[in-house]
Amino acid sequence: MTQAIALATPALVLPALVASADERSQRRFLEFFAVTIRNPHTRRAYARAAGEFLGWCDARGVTSIAGVQPLHVAAWVEQLGKEVSAPTVKQRLAGVRHLFDWLVTGQVVPVNPAASVRGPAHSVRRGKTPVLAPDEARRLLDAIDVTTSAGLRDRALIGLMVYSFARIGAALAMRVEDVFVQNRRLWVRLHEKGGKRHEMPCHHNLEEYLTAYIDGCELRDQARGPLFRTIRRGTKRLSESPLPQASAFQMVRRRAVAAEIATAIGNHSFRATGITAYLKNGGTLERAATMANHASTRTTQLYDRRSDDVTLDEVERVLI
Template sequence: MKKSVDNAIAASIGQLPQARQSHVVVTEGDRSLPVLIENAGAAARFAWEEFIYGKIRNPHTRAAYERAIRRFLVHCEALNKELPTVSPRDVGSYLDEQDYAPATKKLHLSAIRHFFDTLVTRHVIMLNPAHSVRGERLQVVEGKTPEITIAQARKLVQSLDTNHVVGLRDRAIITIMIYTAARVGAVAALRRGDFYDLGDQHCLRFSEKGGKSREIPVRHDLQKFVGDYLSAGGTEYADKSKPLFRTTVRKTKKLTQNPMTAGDMARMVKRRMKDAGLPSRLSPHSFRVTTITDLLSQGVPLEDVQNLAGHADPRTTRLYDRRKRKVTRNIVERISV
């Protein structure tokens, strides 16, 4: 059953051969509409495009919400439902059938609820069937991202071969994530003009989630690491619109004009960690956890750490705090059995 649903979803977004898409109506740009949306008329089609392409600006959120809504609509199609006849029971039973983690189920419910709100606004349906459906209780006390210890982070940085531009580049990337708590996506988006001198100090300007732009001062050792990379790569005076961190031509250790993506940086960090003998479960986001925990452990006010991390809510910053985990381990070690 799950395989057939997956195939139906794949067909609805144009990923199956044409012979298996005969029941799907394709719209402009070879983008297909879910069958229930197409059958519901022009207002439903407008609501679909308004919600997916108009209201959601973040591409990752858009992809996740579209996937969730398409899956639910395929489920309703299998039940011979039309949009006006979808009920809270259909939404609840759909969520019960899914073998997802609670957080993923909450995401699916949020996507369905917001989409049906748009259908109500556009007078496609009268009531939102997801409005009264409750999600599973989920209380996140601590994030799941594994922490890299201070010793491990130092070992990683010291293990890098900085006798060539690639090593200098990778050291600059890793230390930026450590000393600014920036997300790997924000580091990948840096342009040459985002590293600049204010006269008394250098700064980095990050473009982050939610359209935020943040300026973070650069400490002296990080300034040197970035400067060494720029000097070795001959990009000290490059155009400000050019990428700060560039890919290389295979193993030639020569920089290209192409920017490193967040995926490129994540794979680089994984390779470097493996070479340094560090646990494979660590990731670029582990640096963010370590930096936040370290500053809180030193007594830096939560508000200041929150500003560095770029969190809108201090509760999000607390999810990165691993101090409680250390206390728990200490208690566990004292068990006498």
């Protein structure tokens, strides 16, 4: 049974403290990742946190998973805070805390050693995601050579993130059938985090980009296939495989360099760029939150970078 669960989570390697435990403890550990977590990114992050923490404990003489104490967790958090950012520390601590909660309810350990350990204080009022100015975003889109399948795909993907505020994960999870006509306009269906389905009408530019991509790459008859795909080597045509997120990031950086954009943008930059442009042109925060599928406008405010212009104007007042 333990081997079957391990096969369901192939990227997971048992830490030494777990590997030396009995089979019931090993199974419970694996079940935490295979049963309780559906999001692959969360599973990967929590598995990394658990592996690093238990490896850290093993290197300091802890002999069993039941021997982990709150002091071990606190010391690990203290050291981690000197190496990575506060949000990363909080995320990894959350992973360890949830894991031990699961082990407690499975009667593998008597108490959760991470339950009482506080993470670092962290308050965010402004997002750190690099944002493009509207003319930079326009230059990036116009610089893409759309005489190739790769160019049509890349322009459609970037346009989708800019004009519909789509997360990269939701964009790459789309199928061809998620681009559809409703009320004589093109719409997109995004499958967001937590299993939420979010539908948006297309901006006229996005409608042009998606139509050109789907027709130019002959995707209309492949409704159940992935919308954004890798390029076959040699043929320079679309494959049947969905485009990985890491490949999308590399594509974005290549396109930015080609367009001579110095800002160190990533996949998430286009979501922030679109939201900021919308708000600058009279859009409301409440509508922006709805369009971005945010549960709270407080989250949307992190993407609002209109104050950057004011800050730059004020800095230029230092006339020396």
